[in-house]
Amino acid sequence: MRLLLTNDDGIYAKGIEVLYEQLRRDHEVLVVAPETEQSAVGHAITLMDPLRVKPVNRNRAFFGYAVNGTPADCVKLAIKELMEERPDLVVSGINLGANVGINVIYSGTVSAATEGTVLGVPAIAISINSIRSPDFEPAAMFARSLARKVAANGLPLRTLLNVNVPAVPAGEIKGVRVTRQGVTRFVERFERRVDPRDSVYYWQCGSTPLLEEDGDTDGSALAAGYISITPIHYDLTNYAFLEPLREWVFPRVKSR
């Protein structure tokens, strides 16, 4: 297959390098990734600034393009301008830190995969449940085998697979669970500080405690030591509320 590989930690991150090494054994892989870390950018795209593309050669290990934009920008620009033919699969990762629960909506890693599916290309997002130099190898190996599965089975239109891998040695991973997106979320707080010129500023920080959830969700499967795979799409309609909402009586908008 022809693969487009990207991430949100930037082209110089360890996770994308390890993933590249695995994927290129089976596929033709082009790396187009942000020049700098783009965590928590959500599905941002760059409309007001020019995008620049810089060739990057990492330790003779891989050749790719760095873009001064977001993960979604990278995927758009790669597919529309940089690749001569459309990729068969977009792979995004390996992200340093899990992308489960409500946190998925802030995730640049997932947004890159989403952008692939918006443009009609199947996609996988892959994250590891640690933010401290984990061994990326088990996650990369799993991504490689999953890419083969996706090639063989296909994915529904506008659907990607959001994969989260425990940060443990391969032999300790308990297995794979297909999950739904849970409600684990980043619980933020703001640290109020005063700068050297006596102005107040705030640092946003926080943590992601696992909420009480049944075993069916991404966060709980991951916490229990399983690889979590969640099929994600971007139809945000709350279908269950369509009919109740239709019962509301809306006023006419009157001319003044």
Place this chain on the structure above:
Amino acid sequence: MRLLLTNDDGIYAKGIEVLYEQLRRDHEVLVVAPETEQSAVGHAITLMDPLRVKPVNRNRAFFGYAVNGTPADCVKLAIKELMEERPDLVVSGINLGANVGINVIYSGTVSAATEGTVLGVPAIAISINSIRSPDFEPAAMFARSLARKVAANGLPLRTLLNVNVPAVPAGEIKGVRVTRQGVTRFVERFERRVDPRDSVYYWQCGSTPLLEEDGDTDGSALAAGYISITPIHYDLTNYAFLEPLREWVFPRVKSR
């Protein structure tokens, strides 16, 4: 009610001023909005930079706070730090330009409302279908009456209303339709240019053609002259694909 009003076009935009004027007739309204335009930022949050808050007084019309961050930052900071009591409702808008179909995932306007619901506060996002100085008054009047409805009826947990209003005189609005999110999307292209120092750069641009859709979607209701209201949540699970995906046989991750 106690309302938090924000947007993604920035605190100096006309849309938020007109909306403020309507809402303050019924409610106590605090404005906390981005200092500058934040279009297409998606659900980005600012983790790597300090956030600063600046009091803004617009033409004696309203007093509020400008934040050097994204719409989601504004909502988090307002609820966690700036407001003494939690708001009863978050209102985001009035956005210059429709937020329908797949474009919803790029929308800062909708992300601000989403952030409200993440923090447990019901929310409304409101956009007008024009990017050229429309009359915001009909949309603002509708938002005011809808806020009253939400106060009376409540909303399901983690659900917001995404409202899009035609840019026509109030008397020409055909009515209100409760819709699902369609697949209308921004079709981008990249303009390749060369800067004065002979380096290549790209401008991302594009248009949002209305795709063929049945009358049940946000984009088609809006195009037909109706106000569209879509209940939006952020459970992105593709439930229909959970069972088929569980049939896939996943390899074990082996130790090296």
